[in-house]
Amino acid sequence: MTAPVTVTDPDDPRLRDYTALTDVALRRRREPAEGLFMAEGEKVIRRALAAGHPMRSMLLSARWAEQMRDVIEEAGAPVYLVEPELAERVTGYHVHRGALAAMGRLPLPEPGELLAAARRLVVLEAVNDHTNIGAVFRGAAALGIDGVLLSPDCADPLYRRSVKVSMGAVFSLPYARLERWPHGLREVTGAGFRLLALTPQERAMDIAEEVRERGGDRVALLLGAEGSGLTPRALAAADAWVRIPMAHGIDSLNVAAAAAVACYAVTRP
Amino acid sequence: MTAPVTVTDPDDPRLRDYTALTDVALRRRREPAEGLFMAEGEKVIRRALAAGHPMRSMLLSARWAEQMRDVIEEAGAPVYLVEPELAERVTGYHVHRGALAAMGRLPLPEPGELLAAARRLVVLEAVNDHTNIGAVFRGAAALGIDGVLLSPDCADPLYRRSVKVSMGAVFSLPYARLERWPHGLREVTGAGFRLLALTPQERAMDIAEEVRERGGDRVALLLGAEGSGLTPRALAAADAWVRIPMAHGIDSLNVAAAAAVACYAVTRP
Numbered sequence: 001m002t003a004p005v006t007v008t009d010p011d012d013p014r015l016r017d018y019t020a021l022t023d024v025a026l027r028r029r030r031e032p033a034e035g036l037f038m039a040e041g042e043k044v045i046r047r048a049l050a051a052g053h054p055m056r057s058m059l060l061s062a063r064w065a066e067q068m069r070d071v072i073e074e075a076g077a078p079v080y081l082v083e084p085e086l087a088e089r090v091t092g093y094h095v096h097r098g099a100l101a102a103m104g105r106l107p108l109p110e111p112g113e114l115l116a117a118a119r120r121l122v123v124l125e126a127v128n129d130h131t132n133i134g135a136v137f138r139g140a141a142a143l144g145i146d147g148v149l150l151s152p153d154c155a156d157p158l159y160r161r162s163v164k165v166s167m168g169a170v171f172s173l174p175y176a177r178l179e180r181w182p183h184g185l186r187e188v189t190g191a192g193f194r195l196l197a198l199t200p201q202e203r204a205m206d207i208a209e210e211v212r213e214r215g216g217d218r219v220a221l222l223l224g225a226e227g228s229g230l231t232p233r234a235l236a237a238a239d240a241w242v243r244i245p246m247a248h249g250i251d252s253l254n255v256a257a258a259a260a261v262a263c264y265a266v267t268r269p
Numbered sequence: 270m271t272a273p274v275t276v277t278d279p280d281d282p283r284l285r286d287y288t289a290l291t292d293v294a295l296r297r298r299r300e301p302a303e304g305l306f307m308a309e310g311e312k313v314i315r316r317a318l319a320a321g322h323p324m325r326s327m328l329l330s331a332r333w334a335e336q337m338r339d340v341i342e343e344a345g346a347p348v349y350l351v352e353p354e355l356a357e358r359v360t361g362y363h364v365h366r367g368a369l370a371a372m373g374r375l376p377l378p379e380p381g382e383l384l385a386a387a388r389r390l391v392v393l394e395a396v397n398d399h400t401n402i403g404a405v406f407r408g409a410a411a412l413g414i415d416g417v418l419l420s421p422d423c424a425d426p427l428y429r430r431s432v433k434v435s436m437g438a439v440f441s442l443p444y445a446r447l448e449r450w451p452h453g454l455r456e457v458t459g460a461g462f463r464l465l466a467l468t469p470q471e472r473a474m475d476i477a478e479e480v481r482e483r484g485g486d487r488v489a490l491l492l493g494a495e496g497s498g499l500t501p502r503a504l505a506a507a508d509a510w511v512r513i514p515m516a517h518g519i520d521s522l523n524v525a526a527a528a529a530v531a532c533y534a535v536t537r538p
Binding site: 135138139141142143144167169172173208244245246247248249250252253254256257260261264265268 | 404407408410411412413436438441442477513514515516517518519521522523525526529530533534537
């Protein structure tokens with residue numbers, strides 16, 4: 001077991017992975033470029049490790065070093081013990097979960113690998129809000145979807161906020177990026193998936209009816225960002241348009257709620 | 270039409286309704302006590318008015334006075350024009366939607382009124398997060414639920430954040446508070462509703478199966494706060510326990526996603 005090291009200097013270069021965590025613009029650039037992401041809190045750190053992500057180091061308050069003794073032994077990575085004030089000074093926020101880990105990314109699978117193995121997929125266009133990405137992953141994983149495909153401009157599922165909101169589902173649900181958009185959608189339909197675009201438009205078919213008529217197998221659910229919804233180009237690439245019927249004059253659901261309902265509808269025909 | 274008044278003094282007593290909006294503890298006490306709530310942004314303000322809420326005043330930047338001319342005429346309430354810096358100083362945050370309205374609350378209906386008129390209800394226990402309350406209302410309204418009953422310790426649906434996340438659904442979906450908990454649930458079952466408690470527990474029945482067997486009419490869906498879930502007392506008061514089957518080792522959904530899926534399941538048997 002690597003002995004934990006107490007660190008008292010906020011400028012200690014060993015803490016570099018943890019600097020300025022609240023600077024979203026900086027971290028969005030830095031983390032993918034350096035093959036790094038942050039896991040926050042004991043549960044999420046354990047799930048990241050269990051999913052095979054290598055640990056670079058951990059930043060812990062003293063009480064967590066005891067609690068996570070087995071994790072420290074298993075991971076064999078450096079452990080830095082810090083006072084809460086120092087953690088806040090380095091990261092820029094109050095780390096109330098007391099445990100942060102700098103983890104290494106794994107290479108993403110190719111879309112083709114997901115398409116070969118999956119029965120049902122979620123495909124996201126331009127969902128660039130970290131909370132929404134995390135919430136979609138949590139719901140899709142829970143409701144039995146086999147993987148997620150992302151347009152090039154979707155937010156990073158491994159950004160700290162996404163990981164946290166997903167409750168670690170970003171580790172258990174495989175995902176890949178389509179490099180070209182919307183042309184990459186042809187790969188989805190070419191692999192035999194029926195690509196269903198979710199839209200509130202009246203001319204779209206009730207999703208329950210679509211599933212009754214054609215079943216919920218080899219289906220890819222295409223969802224767009226909240227507010228703007230799917231682009232005309234993405235809508236045009238779909239095999240069919242489906243909608244979740246709505247009442248009370250409400251014209252749309254949050255993208256995570258829409259995804260959860262749609263996943264439920266296709267997995268329980 | 271009331272002529273808009275330009276205000277330049279942050280301590281002007283006419284701005285009192287708008288002070289310290291970011292002080293959650295203060296506003297949670299003050300707003301219900303003073304029969305007040307805040308509507309933020311043009312769309313939400315219009316929906317609050319359309320739902321019959323009286324307007325106390327509006328705080329606008331100059332460009333919004335033009336855009337909301339018809340609202341100003343219709344409401345006949347004082348309008349205060351302020352520079353963005355002044356708005357920030359008074360409220361404590363950058364009002365990027367440029368329009369705030371102080372609105373008056375209406376008396377809530379009695380639970381009995383809702384129970385007499387509704388086919389399907391959502392009942393919430395201890396959901397004290399404003400974002401979650403708002404998201405549950407948005408989903409429940411969209412998916413055709415007729416009303417919401419709240420336990421005494423649920424958060425305020427008219428708190429600024431709840432209103433915003435609900436996209437105004439807190440105005441279109443009637444709700445009431447049960448004064449006694451969990452005894453008040455007897456009123457629900459006494460009115461002929463089948464009270465279904467959502468729980469991830471294995472011994473609960475698949476919600477789809479429950480709906481297939483007994484239909485989705487005169488059903489009340491009982492959901493608890495994220496994390497802790499329903500209390501044993503609330504679980505004991507239910508007619509049956511139902512669950513949404515989950516995959517990938519995920520053990521729960523966010524309460525808003527769970528509510529959306531459950532509402533979908535009971536409204537489309």
